[in-house]
Amino acid sequence: MPPYALLHRDGADHVEVLTxxxxxxxxxxxxPPDDTLALIPYRQITERGFDCVDDDAxxxxxxxxxxxxxxxxxxxxxxxxVTGGGFDIDDDAYAEIVxxxxxxxIGRGEGSNFVIHRVYEATMDGDAEQAFGRxxxxxxxxxxTFLVHTGTRTLVGASPERHVSVLDGLTMMNPISGxxxxxxxxxxxxxxxxxxxxxxxxxVLDEELKMMAVVAEHGGQVVGPYLKQMAHLTHTEYLLAGRxxxxxxxxxxxxxxxPTVTGSPIENACRVIARHERRGRGYYGxxxxxxxxxxxxRPTLDAPILIRTAEISPTGALRVPVGxxxxxxxxxxxxxxxxxxxxxxxxxxxxxxPPASSSGPPxxxxxxxxxxxxxxxxxxxxxxxxxxxxxxxxxxxxxxVAIVDAEDTFTAMLAHQLRSLGLRVTLxxxxxxxxxxxxxxxxxxxxxxxxNPGDPKMAYLRGLTTGLLAxxxxxxxxxxxxxxxxxxxxxxxxxxxxxxxGVAQDIDLFGRPRKVGFYSSFTARSGDDRxxxxxxxxxxxxxxxxGSVHALRGPGFAGxxxxxxxxLSRDGIAVLHDLLPPxxxxxxxPANIG
Numbered sequence: 300m301p302p303y304a305l306l307h308r309d310g311a312d313h314v315e316v317l318t319x320x321x322x323x324x325x326x327x328x329x330x331p332p333d334d335t336l337a338l339i340p341y342r343q344i345t346e347r348g349f350d351c352v353d354d355d356a357x358x359x360x361x362x363x364x365x366x367x368x369x370x371x372x373x374x375x376x377x378x379x380x381v382t383g384g385g386f387d388i389d390d391d392a393y394a395e396i397v398x399x400x401x402x403x404x405i406g407r408g409e410g411s412n413f414v415i416h417r418v419y420e421a422t423m424d425g426d427a428e429q430a431f432g433r434x435x436x437x438x439x440x441x442x443x444t445f446l447v448h449t450g451t452r453t454l455v456g457a458s459p460e461r462h463v464s465v466l467d468g469l470t471m472m473n474p475i476s477g478x479x480x481x482x483x484x485x486x487x488x489x490x491x492x493x494x495x496x497x498x499x500x501x502x503v504l505d506e507e508l509k510m511m512a513v514v515a516e517h518g519g520q521v522v523g524p525y526l527k528q529m530a531h532l533t534h535t536e537y538l539l540a541g542r543x544x545x546x547x548x549x550x551x552x553x554x555x556x557x558p559t560v561t562g563s564p565i566e567n568a569c570r571v572i573a574r575h576e577r578r579g580r581g582y583y584g585x586x587x588x589x590x591x592x593x594x595x596x597r598p599t600l601d602a603p604i605l606i607r608t609a610e611i612s613p614t615g616a617l618r619v620p621v622g623x624x625x626x627x628x629x630x631x632x633x634x635x636x637x638x639x640x641x642x643x644x645x646x647x648x649x650x651x652x653p654p655a656s657s658s659g660p661p662x663x664x665x666x667x668x669x670x671x672x673x674x675x676x677x678x679x680x681x682x683x684x685x686x687x688x689x690x691x692x693x694x695x696x697x698x699x700v701a702i703v704d705a706e707d708t709f710t711a712m713l714a715h716q717l718r719s720l721g722l723r724v725t726l727x728x729x730x731x732x733x734x735x736x737x738x739x740x741x742x743x744x745x746x747x748x749x750x751n752p753g754d755p756k757m758a759y760l761r762g763l764t765t766g767l768l769a770x771x772x773x774x775x776x777x778x779x780x781x782x783x784x785x786x787x788x789x790x791x792x793x794x795x796x797x798x799x800x801g802v803a804q805d806i807d808l809f810g811r812p813r814k815v816g817f818y819s820s821f822t823a824r825s826g827d828d829r830x831x832x833x834x835x836x837x838x839x840x841x842x843x844x845x846g847s848v849h850a851l852r853g854p855g856f857a858g859x860x861x862x863x864x865x866x867l868s869r870d871g872i873a874v875l876h877d878l879l880p881p882x883x884x885x886x887x888x889p890a891n892i893g
Contacts, residue, residue, distance in 0.1 A: 302361050304336050305374070305428070305446040306589075307435055308601075314374060314435070318365035321449045323357045327548045330590065332598065334363040337588040338447060338454070339605075341580035344555050349569040354579020359449045376436050377429025381617060384421035384646075386638075393417050393638065394631035396575055397623070404571050405627055408820030409746045411800035412502050413562035413571050416583055416622035419642050423609075423617040427453045430609065437647065440529040442473070443603040445587065454582065456608030456645065459527055459534060462586045463514075463554050465600040466593070470515050470543040470550060474507045475527060476500040476559055476624060477535040479662070480640045487533065487662040491672040495628035500524065500535050501680075502626065502801040505709070505816075505866050506558035506565065507539055508684060512711035513553045515541025521684045521866065524673050526664045531643045533662060535673075547590055547600040557604050560584035560622060564707040567746040581610060583620035609645050619645050627798045679803060679814055679869045683716060694876070696721040698883050701737035705729050705745025705760060705779050709818075713743070713777070713864040716872060720879075729759055738886035739773045739879070742780030744862065749782040749821055750792050761787065767856075768834045773882040774856045778819055781858035785823035785848060788832040794821050795847075803867040806849045808840050813874060815849075816867025819860060823848040852878065855885045 306315040317336060324330060326346060330337045340356035386393070393415075400413050423430075431446040434457045438444065441457035461473035477496035479487060490496055504521065511519030519539035527534040543550070561584065562568030572580075588602040610618040621641040623634035663669075677685060700722050704710040706729075714724045725737065729745075742764055751757055760783045767774040768787065776784035786792055799817040806813055824846040830837040835854040841847060850859045857878050863871035 300448060300450075302450050303448055304361055305431055307371070307441075307444040309440070309442050313368040313370060316367045316369055317361060317363050319361050319363040322360050322362055324360060325358070327358075327552045330358075330360055330548055330588075331362055332546075332548065332590055333592055335590045336361040336363060336447065337590065338449065338582065339551070339585045339588060340582050341556065341584045343585065344569055346552060347555055347566075349566050350573045351569060352573050352577060352579045354581060356579065356581050361447070361449065371435060374428060374432040374435055376433035377426060379423055379425025379430050381421045381423050384419060386417050387420050388417040390635045394635050397625055397629065397631040397634045400571065400575055400625050401627070401629060405625065405798050405800060406820060407794070408748055408798075409571060410567050411563050411798075411818050412499065412558070412624050412626045413568055414560050414584075414622040414624050415572070415575055416580065416620050417638055418583075419619040419621070419646065421617045423611060423615050427455050427611055430455050433647075434645070438530050440527050441607075443587070445603075447587065451613065453611040454587075454605070454608055455611065456605065458587075458603040458606055458608065459529060460536075460557070460559065460604045460606065462557050462602045462604045463550060463600065464602065465543070465547050465550060465598060468542055468544070468597065470511070470541055472507045472511060472519065472539045472554070473536060474500070474503045474539070474557070474559060475534045475536040476503045478637055478640065479533040480636070481531055481533070481661050482640075487664065488668055488672060490533075491535070491669065495626060496535070497676060498628065498801045499624055499626050500537070501867060502563060503558045503624070504537050504539075505801075506563040508866060509565075509708040509711055510554045511539050511541050512715050513708065514545055514550050515543040517541060517688045518712065518715040519684070520686075520688065521680075524676055526669070526673070528661055528664055530661070531647070532640055533664065547598045550600060551586070551588055551602065556584050556586070559624065560604060560606060562624070564709070564746055566706050580620065581618070582608070583622070607641065607645055627800050681866050681868050681871050683719070683872055684866050688719070691719050692721050694720045695879065695883060698739070698886070699723040699725070699737040700739045700741060701735045702726045702741045702743050703729050703732055703760075703763065703780070704743050705756060707744040707746065707779075709778075709862055709864055710741075710743040713741070716864050716875060720872075720875065729756060729763070732763065735772075739775060739882050740767055741775045741777060742783060744778035744780065744818070747779070748794075749779060749786060757783070771855060771885075773885050775878065775882060776856075776858035778860060778862060781850075781860050782819075782821055782823060784856065784858040785851065788830065788834065788837055788851070788853075790823040790825055790830065790848060790851075792821055793824055795819070801867070803869075804861075806840065806842070806861075808850055808874065808877070809838065809852070811877070814869040815859075815861035815863065815871065815874065816865035817861045818865070822860060852881070855882065857882060
């Protein structure tokens with residue numbers, strides 16, 4: 300059978316039929332930019348220099364030469380036979396992996412959340428178009444329902460999630476997280492109030508805001524949250540939007556891949572996935588990307604995430620990869636159940652599981668109480684990311700900041716905040732820091748144990764910060780940078796008993812109440828509000844219960860354990876207004892430090 304694709308996009312009354320020929324390319328930059336449907340595997344993440352178990356899954360492109368529309372009735376549900384089904388990793392083994400990730404990765408500061416997948420494997424006898432028809436008529440709320448046949452492989456899916464789209468110069472992303480299973484006890488309102496589900500969505504929102512900070516000129520504006528109701532489950536979601544001018548293939552590259560299928564921070568999440576999965580992902584977590592141009596000749600992109608998708612080989616081997624997002628509140632049993640639920644939509648279409656109707660009717664989502672719960676989620680979020688972005692202020696006009704990124708692109712969000720205050724900002728990786736020609740240096744956040752003597756990143760950051768302090772250069776540490784600074788000032792570092800990943804907290808910041816967001820498993824501690832350090836007196840804002848240091852400041856330096864740039868930090872901009880003036884007032888000529 301020649302290559303072709305069937306696409307149904309949310310709300311459409313027809314199916315798009317695409318035909319053409321397939322080319323295989325090595326990189327995203329080689330994807331033909333017009334009238335192309337690209338099947339992008341997870342292994343493409345290596346283009347960003349990130350780790351993965353390379354399974355050689357090809358980047359295949361359907362170069363479109365024919366298009367037509369057909370009514371939905373042209374693809375009725377059909378019959379297929381599936382035999383020998385089961386997960387490649389059984390429930391007990393998957394639960395053990397969940398336990399290891401919670402203990403060894405989130406617990407040790409390697410990140411705030413991680414997605415670990417497993418695969419339902421079986422043999423299918425039947426027509427893929429019949430399975431497509433069953434999904435088309437049996438699922439609901441999918442962003443795309445699709446069938447893609449490249450000649451060597453066939454994918455059939457109903458993805459709920461737009462990864463990224465570009466239309467009329469507007470770039471949009473659509474983070475979805477939190478899962479309410481219709482078959483379970485408890486109500487929708489209980490789900491909406493569940494801290495685990497709330498924090499899970501806000502963490503992926505922060506992570507996709509990091510991506511939008513790179514691909515949109517002024518970062519992303521947050522709209523929502525909303526509910527996305529499907530046949531077996533209901534998700535919560537936000538929409539992010541921002542103006543950008545990048546080539547759409549570069550947009551795809553900078554957004555590989557969604558935190559809802561990887562974790563955060565992304566670079567270290569890829570390391571964690573490789574450590575614990577120990578096998579390739581194929582196309583799970585990748586994207587299906589439709590590239591083209593509008594009537595005015597402007598580039599367009601529409602790309603759903605490849606989840607809730609069945610991969611069918613020419614011999615009938617069936618694979619349905621699914622994953623669960625592991626956060627500090629996760630339980631092994633809960634995440635095992637989530638993978639079963641996420642597989643249910645595809646498996647029901649193939650006749651392996653009972654249809655959604657047997658689980659009872661879906662919940663009523665358009666009620667005043669539901670709308671109120673959703674609206675309340677934004678009450679303590681940062682208005683900087685929710686409101687229309689105002690022109691840059693002149694608060695610090697003419698002053699400059701250099702941000703050193705330690706493998707967490709929260710720094711891209713911080714750069715947008717600083718530019719909104721009138722600062723000139725440069726951003727560089729800790730791997731290639733040269734002349735820090737700026738009035739202020741920010742040593743930024745990143746994963747890992749700040750006290751690990753064998754970690755070359757930590758050794759470099761300690762050397763960099765020591766050089767800045769010794770030279771009298773103004774320096775601000777954020778999260779990991781704050782921990783490094785704290786250690787050099789003589790404060791002991793401790794691993795928290797429970798990770799502070801994705802936690803919003805009210806704190807006393809040098810006499811002012813502030814709501815801020817934390818992403819950390821380590822903290823400095825102090826028994827006093829004052830410290831005499833080798834670099835001068837230090838004022839400390841700390842938790843009165845256990846002495847955890849929230850922030851510190853001294854002559855020409857300051858540090859914050861939290862993230863003022865996070866959407867969780869309602870008072871993030873106010874914190875920067877408080878901390879920056881005394882630091883910038885001490886700026887001296889830059890030195891060659893790095």
